[in-house]
Each structure stands twice: as structure tokens, then as C-alpha cells.
Amino acid sequence: MANALVVRKGTNLARRLRTQRAAQYVRMSRELQRYSIENQRAAIAAYAATNGLTVVRTYEDQGRSGLRIKGRPGLIELIEDVQSGQADFDQILVYDVSRWGRFQDTDESAYYEFLCKMNGVRVVYCAEIFKNDGSFLSGMAKYMKRGMAAEWSRELGVKVHTGHCRIASLGYRVGAPVGYGLRRMMVDEGEHPKGQLERGQYKALQSDRVRLRHGSAEEAAVIRCIFDQFVNARQSYSEIRRALNDANIANHNGRPWTDGMIPTILGNENYIGKTVYNRTSRRLGERLVKNPAHAWVHGAAAIEPIVDPDIFARAQKLLAERRVEIRKTRC
Template sequence: MADTGTSKSWERCMGNWLIVPKGTSLARRTRTRRAAQYVRMSRELQRYSIKNQLAAIASYEANTLTIVRTYADEGRSGLRIKGRPGLIELIDDVQSGQADFDHILVYDVSRWGRFQDVDESAYYEFLCKRSGVQVEYCAELFKNDRTFVSGIAKSLKRGMAAEWSRELSVKVHAGHCRVVSLGYRVGAPVGYGLRRLMVDESEHPKGFLEKGQFKALQSDRVRLQPGSGEEAAVVRIIFDQFVNDRKSYSDIRRQLNDAGIANHNGRPWTDGMIPTILANENYIGKTIYNRTSRRLGQKLVKNPDHAWVRGAAAIEPIVDPSIFARAQKLLAERRVEIPEDEMLVRLRLTLRRRGKLNSHIINTTLGLNHVSSYVKHFGSLRKAYALIGYKSPRDCDWIDTREHWASEQARHATELAEVLRNDLGLRPELAPDGIGVDVEGRRVVSFLVARRLARRGEDHAAQWKAYRRQISSGLLAVMRLDAANREIEDYALLPASLRSGRYVWLASGSLRRHRGALYRERGALFAAIKATLAKTNRADPTSSASPKKQSKPGRPKAKGFGGRRSRCGDTKSLR
């Protein structure tokens, strides 16, 4: 009987074990003790690198949590969430219910963000908490357990992180101002006819810096140097035509382009470049700093003249100071401030005469401000049009959805970087423009969005257009949109040897001509990119390129654009 009683008791216990308690979520139980890790580093010289953060997180509760996902923002500032695709993707996964983890591991409060509004940092943590995901700060002394003490500690840490950014911004700005006052250059871009010379702390030259290059040591400094003699002659001719001949910006720009003279970027000149050169004090031997500023990730603002920092005798003058002073006087006379009401009145009169409005009409009509002026005063051309009761026939839906597709490009680039890191063992980084992936400083893939153009009639083949952004290297992964330009229809992978240009045009039958391939799913696209990069990595990196064909003696290769021979040295052709 004892055996029978024991058997019945055992059966009752087994029956109870098979009963799932009311309110228990099996899906939630399957992801318990699973964690994702978020790491961020704003610059390479930072103390806590990505590897250090990963090592510290790995040792945090290593026996109780399993890390299943990694979200990373490399080279991203923590002042704002904009431009941090890793954190954006993390919060999107948590809110959408796609997260297969219950914990988020972060090195410390500052890695979550140095938001200037501490409530913003708390808000993003609250979004995760509301979705049942707990945020843990691994290197902090307090436990994020929702107690009064942890709340006070987090508020103090968030305030300290924000204050650290403010103090650092003030110190960096003061240091830049002092460096400029000593005659050195701060900032990378330079104007036409100027070059950046890197010198050590003893003023010994170390070499010229090309576009996109920066000094490697903090003790090094950068001085400005005049460019070639031909470039200096072009600068003097621009000032002479503007001051003595009273030529307009368009006339000067047209003569430069007709002479085959490229600007400092190797491209044709535009009207806006001429006044920029005429107002550049570098040409009279001065360095200028703090003309504009963008403090702590805020909007770019123009500073008043008395806030500018000048370094005298920093460069050998290219233009005579008297000619430069006369040019500044003419620039001031050409700039006439018109009230906003008057700007709208003139725009309305132009609409009545021309019957329509667009950027070309506004820029070519005498008495009207430039399009950029209307955008600055009213926010956009469409807002200015609305104030005068005009609706443009142009389809502006693409402009309204630009931010959405920019985030999609960043999301695709982030996911591809994670795939390349895990599957190929590469060390990919997100490109500075946020739409591509770099490996060892070289662009390997760029994501473009191609909108489908409206076609008249059913007989016309579908056509897509994507803005290329001067990208000239790496694969092009083009996201082709559907007929409504609302969803991604498919993906086209194009080779790096595609002919350069501002736009990429794709039609139904043009992939074979471009030597591209079409993929319906994102996974298939990533697999093709992996295969291409793996094949490239297997090739011998030390193999020398095929020797270039030598040009015939006595016939130098022509330079310039548009297929015309450059006549940069022939400055008489501009007169």
C-alpha cells in the first residue's frame, strides 16, 4: 500500500509540473537571462575604446547572462541620438518587440549618452524599461535596481556627463582660438590656391596635407602656404575683374569654366564660390577662426565680426591689401537687406508676370533675392510659396521622406557592418556620411536609394534615379523603390567601376550594361557583398598593378574637365 500511495503522490506532483501557471509567457521565458550589449566611442583617442568596453561587459555577470546581440556606434558623439544608428536600432528593436533579450549591458552612464538634457537620457532608458528590457551599467558602483539611491546616482552621473561635454567644449574652443592667434591653421578645408603644411613643435616642415588628411600628433601644427604660381595668378585675376572691371559673379565664373580652370575640388566653378574667395582674408596673410560655430551639436550659427579670431602674418599675401579692402567695400554695397514682406511682394509680382515659380526663375530675375535667401528667411521655398498662395506643381514627396530613407541607409550600413565583422572577421566602420561601410579607411560599400520616376504611358520601361554624392569607390548597393516610392522593391548591386557622375540611372534592362546584379531580399544582397569582399581579400594584396601606358614625349597629358585641355597657366585667356 505504501508503494501505491507513493506512486499516486508522484503522479500528482508530475501533473502539477506539467501545468503552466496562469499569466506565464513562454516566449518571455525563452529569452530570460539573455542580454544585448551597447558600446560607443566618439573618437579614437578616447580612454575606453570599444574593445575595453566589450571586455568589461563580458566580465559583468558572466555566469548568469548570455550576450546575444551587439549594438555599436563607433566614432559617434553622445550629445544627440541623431547620427547614432546603433542606439536607434537598439531602441527600435526593443519597442517593436523584435528583441530576443531582457537586458541591455552598457559600460557606464556616459556611454549611453552625454545628452545635454538629462531627461532625454532617462527617456530612452524608460522606453526600454516599459518594454520589459532592463538597462545595466557595468562599470558603475550602484545597481540599477529602480531604488531611490540608484535614481539619485543616475541623475548625478547624467548631469556630470553633460557638464563634462560643456566644459570640454569651452576648453577646446579656447585652445583653438589661442592656436589661431599664433598664426596656425585650425580646420581642414582650405580655399583655392592654398595648401596646408604640417610642421612640428620646432617649426620644421613635415609635409603637405591633402584633402581628407589630418595631423597625427597633437604637438604638430598646420600652417597655410600659397599654392602654385598659376593658382595665385587666377586669384589675383578674380579680384581684378571684380574690383576694376566690375564683373558679376556669373561673368567671372563663366570665364573660369570656359578657360578650363577647375576649382580647388577639381570641378567647375559656381557663382557662390566667387564671393567666398573675395571675402577670404587668407589671401592677405591672415588666418580666420570662429566665423561660424556649432556648439555641442546645435545648429550652425554665424558669429559677429568682433567674435572672429585673426592670426596676422600667418601666410605670404597673395592679393594686395588695398585691392582686398576695395573688394570688401563692393561686397558690402552689393548686399542689400530687404524686409521679408518686401521679399514676398516681389515674389508675388514675379509669379503674376511669369505664371509660375521655380529656382531658376527666382535666381535669374532682377530684384529677387537668391533662393538660399528665401530658404533662410522662410525655412523652405514651399513655405514662401504658401505665404503668397502658390502651390508648386513639382512632386515634393521625395523631400518630405528624405530623413526616413537616410535612416534606412544608415540601418542597412550598420547591419552589413555587423555581418562583415561576424562572418568575415573584418573590422568595418561606418562611413562619416552614414550611408556606407569602410574597411581600413577604404570605402567598400555605399547604400543608395533610387526613387522610381513617373512614366507616361504603359509602354515606357520603369526607370530609377539615385543621388550618388560624389562617391567614386566601392560597391554601390542601390535600394530601388516601388511605384509609389514607399517601400523597397529590390536591390541592385553595381560594381565600383561604374562610370562616375552625380546620379545613377537604372532601367529594367540596364543592369547587364552596368555589369550589376538584382536581388529581391536584403539577405541575398548581403551574401553577394560578402562573397565579393571575400574574393577580394583572398587576392594577393602585394600584387603590383599593371604598368600605366607612358605618354609620348613632348605631348603632356591635358588636364581639366569636359574633355578640354586645361589652360590654367594661360592667365591671359581670362582677360
């Protein structure tokens, strides 16, 4: 009987084995290289080896923002596994507090960690100098780190927005996509064309810029026709839309036109050679808001005009009158 397995009363073998097993959660958005997935894995592996842990699960969010849990399938799956009781580990190894998330409400970050704790799974921040042991000092350190992570995102958002406004004021295109009859051309620092950007494509180098370019001559003719029908023929949005679709002219998405697309064309300053940025904004994933006219950023001489400025000005006056009529009708 010398080799017999002796189990002491009250010993939970499954629990004993589980305490040597851990999962790792890694996340990277578009931040500094030191936060790369590979670097996080290396730091977590070193921590696991030092503490006698075996990493048995990996939950990963590659190229995902840490502002919220939405859009982070890795973290969502992790929380679901923990809450369902399917987790075969009792520790989650994370590089640091910011990789868990840069939640703008620090209570949200604490909430997801609390869900794990309530289900017997502890979150460990491997690169932090404090131990996540539930002590007063640990709680204070986490609170400060969560606030710093959130503030980093807020400061970065302000800096990025300021940079975008400056670039837009120089006549470059900021954002995507563009309207009907327009194209995005990537240029280098010397304004030399590097290629046309298709839908879903973005420039790779920070020093590159995006200029607007005309589409086909046929598209330019359609744009002028829309303005002519609206300003001179005084046709309604529905009449213009119907004429375009009857002529089998597709919109910029290759689909039939709708009434709502017509005023969008008529109000687009790109067609008189200008760019306009910051009409709307969405800060840190909040709701999209319309900005007042004084906050708009105009870039002149960004592209050769397609429509005569006088025709465009007359169209804006008619658009304003149409909006007033619509409001009266609704009232």
C-alpha cells in the same frame, strides 16, 4: 516518466530562457583610453559572468559622439529592435551612464531608456555603484550622472574652443577644408614640414600644427585675376564665373564655378597673408551661428600674400556696396 519535462502552470518558457540573455551596447568617441571599446567589453563580460548572463547581441558605435542619437547607428538599431519586439534578450548591458550618451537634455537620455523599459528590456550600467532598479536612490543617482555626463561635454567644448583660438592667433590653421589655391601643410613643434594634408585628412599628434601654403602658380594667377576683374573691371559675380567656366578652369573641388563662390574668394583674408578663425561656431551640435567681428581671431603673417592688400581693401568696400544693393533690391 522520471525524465519527463514538467512545466508548471503559468510558466513562460520563452521568458525564462530570455532572462538569461543580454545585449551589450558599447560606444567610444575620441575620449580617454579607459573608455575604449575593448575595456567596455571586458567590464561587461565580467558583469555577465558574475550574474549568469549570456551576451547574445552587440550594438556598437565606434568613434561616435554621445551628444545625440543622430549619427549613432548602433543605438538606433538597438532601440528599433526593442520596439519592434525582435529583441531576444531582456537586459542591455552598458558600461556606464556616459556610454549611453552625453545628451545635453538629460530627459532625452531617460526617454531612450524608458522606451526599452516599456518593451520589457532593462538597461543595466555595469560599472556604476547603483543598481538600476527603479528605486528612488537609483533615480537620483542616474539623474546626477546624466547631468555630469552632459556637463563634461560642455566643459570640454569650452576648453577645446579656447585652445583653438590660441592656436589660430599664432597664425596656424584650425579646421578644414581650405579655399581655392591654398594647401594645408602639417608641421612639427620645430616648424619642420611633415607632409601635405589632403581633403579629409587630419593631423594625428596634438603637438603637430597646420600651416597654410600656396597651391600652384596657376591658381594664384586665377585668384589675382578674380580680384582684378571685380575691382578694376567692375565685373559682376556672374560675369567672372562665366569667364572662369568658359576657360575650363575648375574650382578647388574640381567642378565648375558658381556665383556664390566669387564673393567667398574676394572676402578670404588668407589671400593677404592672414588667418581668421571663429567667424562662425557650432557649440555641441547646435545650429551654426555667425559671430560678431569682435569675436573673430586673427593670425597675422600666416602665409605669403597672393593679393595686394590695397586691392583687397578696395574689394571689401565694393562687396559691402553690393550687399547693400542686394538688400534694397529684395526690399
